[in-house]
Amino acid sequence: MAGAPTPINEAQRQLQVTQLCRLDTAPDEVFEHIVAMVAEYFKAPIALISIVDEQRQWFTARVGLLAQETPRQDSFCAYAILANEPLQVLDATQDVRFQNNPLVTGEPGIRFYAGMPLITPEGLGLGSLCIIDTQPRRAMTPQELSMLGHFAKLTMARILTLRNTNFIDASTGLYNRSRLEDDVARAAASSDQSNVLVVADVIGPMLLNDIIKVLGHSFAQALMLRMKQTLQAQLPDRCGLYCISPSRFAFLIPDGPQQELIQLYDRIIAAFDAPVQCNSIPIKTQIGLGVLPLHSGVLEQDWLRLAITSADDARDRGIGWSPYESRLDAVQQRAFTLLSGLAEALHSDGQLRLVYQPRISLVDGHCTAVEALLRWDHPTLGAIGPAEFIPLAEKTALIRELSLWVAEKAVMQAATWQRQGGRFKVAINVSASDLDSPAFVDRIIELLNDQRVDPRSLEVEFTESALMRNPGEVSRQLLRLRSLGVEVAIDDFGTGYSNWTYLRDLPASTVKLDQSFIRNLGDDEKDCRLVRTIIDLAKRLELRVVAEGIETQAVFDLVAQWGCEEGQGYYIARPMVPELLLGWADENTQATQGSAG
Numbered sequence: 001m002a003g004a005p006t007p008i009n010e011a012q013r014q015l016q017v018t019q020l021c022r023l024d025t026a027p028d029e030v031f032e033h034i035v036a037m038v039a040e041y042f043k044a045p046i047a048l049i050s051i052v053d054e055q056r057q058w059f060t061a062r063v064g065l066l067a068q069e070t071p072r073q074d075s076f077c078a079y080a081i082l083a084n085e086p087l088q089v090l091d092a093t094q095d096v097r098f099q100n101n102p103l104v105t106g107e108p109g110i111r112f113y114a115g116m117p118l119i120t121p122e123g124l125g126l127g128s129l130c131i132i133d134t135q136p137r138r139a140m141t142p143q144e145l146s147m148l149g150h151f152a153k154l155t156m157a158r159i160l161t162l163r164n165t166n167f168i169d170a171s172t173g174l175y176n177r178s179r180l181e182d183d184v185a186r187a188a189a190s191s192d193q194s195n196v197l198v199v200a201d202v203i204g205p206m207l208l209n210d211i212i213k214v215l216g217h218s219f220a221q222a223l224m225l226r227m228k229q230t231l232q233a234q235l236p237d238r239c240g241l242y243c244i245s246p247s248r249f250a251f252l253i254p255d256g257p258q259q260e261l262i263q264l265y266d267r268i269i270a271a272f273d274a275p276v277q278c279n280s281i282p283i284k285t286q287i288g289l290g291v292l293p294l295h296s297g298v299l300e301q302d303w304l305r306l307a308i309t310s311a312d313d314a315r316d317r318g319i320g321w322s323p324y325e326s327r328l329d330a331v332q333q334r335a336f337t338l339l340s341g342l343a344e345a346l347h348s349d350g351q352l353r354l355v356y357q358p359r360i361s362l363v364d365g366h367c368t369a370v371e372a373l374l375r376w377d378h379p380t381l382g383a384i385g386p387a388e389f390i391p392l393a394e395k396t397a398l399i400r401e402l403s404l405w406v407a408e409k410a411v412m413q414a415a416t417w418q419r420q421g422g423r424f425k426v427a428i429n430v431s432a433s434d435l436d437s438p439a440f441v442d443r444i445i446e447l448l449n450d451q452r453v454d455p456r457s458l459e460v461e462f463t464e465s466a467l468m469r470n471p472g473e474v475s476r477q478l479l480r481l482r483s484l485g486v487e488v489a490i491d492d493f494g495t496g497y498s499n500w501t502y503l504r505d506l507p508a509s510t511v512k513l514d515q516s517f518i519r520n521l522g523d524d525e526k527d528c529r530l531v532r533t534i535i536d537l538a539k540r541l542e543l544r545v546v547a548e549g550i551e552t553q554a555v556f557d558l559v560a561q562w563g564c565e566e567g568q569g570y571y572i573a574r575p576m577v578p579e580l581l582l583g584w585a586d587e588n589t590q591a592t593q594g595s596a597g
Helices: 010-020 029-041 142-167 177-190 205-215 217-232 258-271 303-317 326-345 386-394 398-419 439-451 465-469 471-484 500-505 525-540 553-562 578-596
Strands: 046-052 056-063 069-071 087-089 112-119 125-133 195-201 241-245 248-254 276-278 281-283 288-293 321-323 352-361 367-378 382-384 425-429 458-463 487-493 510-513 544-547
Touching: 010 125, 010 142, 010 177, 029 046, 029 056, 029 125, 029 142, 046 112, 112 142, 125 142, 142 177, 177 195, 177 241, 177 248, 177 303, 195 258, 195 303, 205 217, 217 241, 217 248, 217 258, 217 276, 248 303, 258 288, 258 321, 288 303, 303 321, 326 367, 326 386, 326 398, 352 398, 352 578, 367 386, 367 398, 367 578, 382 386, 386 398, 398 425, 398 439, 398 458, 398 578, 425 487, 439 458, 439 471, 458 471, 471 487, 510 525, 525 544, 525 553
Parallel strands: 288 321, 367 425, 425 458, 458 487, 487 510, 510 544
Antiparallel strands: 046 056, 046 125, 056 069, 087 112, 112 125, 195 248, 195 288, 241 248, 276 281, 352 367, 367 382
């Protein structure tokens, strides 16, 4: 038995089936109610919503039938989609089309069938809403056919609603990420023509967040619609646009002459050179295009992530567009691995630890403070330097948890040294986010009280960038610490904003000159003049000055001569485990005193 003839518009019909109907979705409650109502209204033992695919029919909802699908060649519904009118089979055993059908001669033993085709707005039949009986029946009355038609229209309306839910981005009206993934998979399976995926990262997430905070969600949505229009105006005819995230679009184009594709990318970038006008407000955006040819090797990977990575890189570097580079992807993958591992390390023993680098008086050589430095021994990647994982953590909420971990361990160590007779401060680094609210300082105060540590034995170091986020709140939190006696130091001074007004108003007690200036003092006259000027101004503000990065005796002598009170660097001591610190401090003090004597 060959089954029903193939519709003349089968290619277009199959495209609609792919776009509107998903086999992998969970059962839909509305469909279940529809088939239940149909079965009850028509007193039929079987009611189905059937979708006719290329090789089979499958049921999105069913009553009275265990099977989830049947071969298309056995399908009654494959006949129903041939016309825009109901199909009735009063007794299948008497119909030459079906009398030898295995669904008639075997289970479920179909005798009566009535199917109303499910017709799309384009006039294409997806399948049918049908009732089945195992006994022959009379022909349906006009009223019954009308009711079956209403049920079918209700089913079709639900299919279209689900399409909008599953495949349409509500804010832009464009196809969404799920639809892009389906289209790429279908194109890869049905065509020899390879495509190029282009992801357009039209606005940075931080800028978008700022826009929402200042101008509201409605403005941000209107802005995305304006950028959608700007982007669509540059695309070739019949080139669909997808919205794959709140700040990213994507489109597919056939792979072709490279020069033509580059011209398209350049044209898109040029369209965003001028600020985008939204509600009479100009918004300057920086677009980045990620370009990814979708050949077979790429399709076996997480291809959308690769394209997004390239787009983010192009926007961050301000280069307009960037093809996919495996090197860049490896960097992103490592960053993800580190962030995932860091979250685990915070809750496991033995991966994270603190070492301490001494700081000494340049006058008499005694140890004045030790800076707590975080080290991470990854179980598979080995030692990970803080210069790699701290900037990653600062982009996430992990930095708060990491700062608290360091603070807890450092204060506990300070308590131990205090009991053992140590007379130096312990310095910890805090991030900008740590000072955005009272929570971090609350925890510091709690730790000092719990461990019975003299607050004067603790110093917090922060960089100038922390001031730019929320200077008022930063000042309030630092004042709370200073009121207890905790020392406050500005770290890496000279590389940031170096706003002397902040230095005058902040409750800081110390500035630490950035090591990039100190290391070059022997060779760079400009650095010499700059360092001497900073030292002079800081001392006029009654701030203690610490030189970081001292690596030679000559630099040691210079900064001491210019008035630096304290110094830190490899020439003085490298970071060391806490068990060695007290012994080193005693030996260094004795050696200095012996030299002076």
